[in-house]
Amino acid sequence: MPARIAFALCAALLFGCAGAPGAECHGTQWYRLGLNDGMQDAQEEAARYQTSCGAAFDRAQYQQGFRDGLARRPKPPAAK
Numbered sequence: 001m002p003a004r005i006a007f008a009l010c011a012a013l014l015f016g017c018a019g020a021p022g023a024e025c026h027g028t029q030w031y032r033l034g035l036n037d038g039m040q041d042a043q044e045e046a047a048r049y050q051t052s053c054g055a056a057f058d059r060a061q062y063q064q065g066f067r068d069g070l071a072r073r074p075k076p077p078a079a080k
Helices: 002-019 030-039 046-056 059-072
Strands: none
């Protein structure tokens, strides 16, 4: 289920923002998008979202979500 949510958010950003800069970006849950990116160990996409969405992009919320997502990732077992 979380993968479907992440896909839907990414699709909305990619296709929505591309057609009318900023129009479809309003209402995006930036924290949740950052959290998903961090949990999937994706590269931080803040610069791309800023370019696509302009003033509608909430960098602080995205980055906090990204940090929280990275923190939630399972840690690899310690080497023996």
